[in-house]
Amino acid sequence: MKPPAFLSLLVLMLQGAVSLPEEERGSREGQLGGEGDSNTALRLGDRVLANLSHYDEPVDSEDQLPKVKGTSLASSTGMSSAQSTRAPGTALSSPTVARPTVLGLPAPPISHGLPTCLVCVCLGSSVYCDDIDLESIPPLPQTTAYLYARFNRISRIRAGDFRGLTKLKRIDLSSNVISSIEDNALCLLPALKGLILPENQLAALPALPAGIEVLDVRRNRLQSSGIQPEAFRALEKLQFLYLADNLLDSIPRPLPLSLRSLHLQNNLIETMQRDTFCDPEEHKHTRRRLEDIRLDGNPINLSLFASAYFCLPRLPVGRFT
């Protein structure tokens, strides 16, 4: 019995070691707006914040922070060691500030070359910039795979913000004030799988990259006119489409067969087409994967569209009376 027990322990440890972003994502679901997870992430990051030698970012000559070398991880609080590495000219506005902040720096601090990994926490291929009053996306290391910039004041995503970041897999900008995303800001990112934008002010969706698997735009101001016709048709990897709590008055069509969850609760949907989910001409047509359709909180009477569900493994959730 001993060898198998040992092996499964080893597997558990290995999974724990490599799956940080996935766990992080799991814990975020359902507690959006709570800051528990972001604090955890930052605390995690603080411990290694001392090691700032990972990214050789181009640095403007004079006004920069000193090179930080060989700072020990042994200091009991990561932050105090990180603070001690700041140059006097860029000192934090208050010694009681709990983590790196751009407050107190001359504006606009980040776009002028202050290395992002001093303002944010860079941890492996993850960049954590939660809750630091960012107003725009900072320049990111080429190696960035996961970006977390939640609870900031970012209002706009510009075409160049993510240019050339070929490794970027997940962008989480929950709880900002984003109202516009420029064309081409996202659709050219070859590795992007997760675009997490709940609690912003988007009225329209940007063009999306073909590899996207999760799109979360809950709690925005999305209108049906802000979704291009056939916006999702070509997204053959799309599995989770979260559009709850918006101003949509129709169900976007066509939906890719890859889709597993479609959340549209709390919108303004009154009607649907016969072919929204199923092909009425093809009675063998099935959508086995689409098990989770939420239409509750809409004015639609789902009983009126009885012939629209035959290909689904499960009826949509919503009002049938």
Ligand SMILES: *[C@@H]1O[C@H](CO)[C@@H](O)[C@H](O)[C@H]1NC(C)=O
């Ligand atoms: C800091 O990072 C460098 C480069 O990745 C690495 O060689 C070094 O061991 C790290 N130092 C600590 C204290 O983790």
Ligand SMILES: *[C@@H]1O[C@H](CO)[C@@H](O)[C@H](O)[C@H]1NC(C)=O
């Ligand atoms: C919903 O549709 C069903 C089937 O046509 C009908 O019996 C029911 O009265 C409708 N409910 C409302 C509130 O209109």
